[in-house]
Amino acid sequence: SKPIQKALNEYRAAWKLPLKQGFSLSCSRLAQISQQPAAFDFPCANLPENFYYTGPFRNASPRTIPFPHERLTGQPLIYASLGTVQSTKQEIFSCIAEACVGLDVQLVLSYGGGMNVEAVERMPGSPLVVEYAPQMELISKARLTITHGGLNTVLDSLSHGVPLVAIPITYEQPGTGARIQWTGTGEVVPSDGLSISKLRGAIQRVLTEDSYSNNAFRLQQAIRQSGGVKRAADVVEQAVGFKHPALSKLTSNVSSVSRSVA
Numbered sequence: 001s002k003p004i005q006k007a008l009n010e011y012r013a014a015w016k017l018p019l020k021q022g023f024s025l026s027c028s029r030l031a032q033i034s035q036q037p038a039a040f041d042f043p044c045a046n047l048p049e050n051f052y053y054t055g056p057f058r059n060a061s062p063r064t065i066p067f068p069h070e071r072l073t074g075q076p077l078i079y080a081s082l083g084t085v086q087s088t089k090q091e092i093f094s095c096i097a098e099a100c101v102g103l104d105v106q107l108v109l110s111y112g113g114g115m116n117v118e119a120v121e122r123m124p125g126s127p128l129v130v131e132y133a134p135q136m137e138l139i140s141k142a143r144l145t146i147t148h149g150g151l152n153t154v155l156d157s158l159s160h161g162v163p164l165v166a167i168p169i170t171y172e173q174p175g176t177g178a179r180i181q182w183t184g185t186g187e188v189v190p191s192d193g194l195s196i197s198k199l200r201g202a203i204q205r206v207l208t209e210d211s212y213s214n215n216a217f218r219l220q221q222a223i224r225q226s227g228g229v230k231r232a233a234d235v236v237e238q239a240v241g242f243k244h245p246a247l248s249k250l251t252s253n254v255s256s257v258s259r260s261v262a
Contacts, residue, residue, distance in 0.1 A: 083153060146167070189202050
């Protein structure tokens, strides 16, 4: 948190605002917004009154990402990505590819620019490997998403009712993985001690046991009801307008309903 606090204080100094002495003090007194739905969080009895679950901050992308749709086989689709920051983890990509060998699935692996051509060509099996992919479109067709546990990809998957296998690496990913386990929306295989057999077992369980897809569908419904980016914008506008943490009765009521979903 120290680098974040340093950056914040540089801007606060430029705007002649008091410097913050602790990162925790930077939480807004007007509104604190989470893009998780309440149903994807642990039970929290002591949330501030100005805390709001709104669901994912996702709008349709204005970009069109090329993708060889003609190479999709019609087999059950597994979409795999480690995002962009973790895109150099060649050994994890290779483990994912090897774990899918012999399964009646088609693996689409988006590597985010972190591998060279030789590494792509050495991927085990016959995955469809692309540098970047139209993620939301592919997830909407998928039976399973394999991810490092980045919150955006996890919420993209749950927004389509698609269960997950997560391989958390760092940052928020272990916490997101814990929530995947808590909600029963997938399996988590820690990156420490990752093996082909452990990963293949997790993939097979999620593909064959109905509880994972049923729980992912439940989260999909919760996300649809939580308001998303429009809800978040409404909270911000009302908070700024009132300049007080007690927002309008309507806003407070919606927040209470969102929390009760958990």
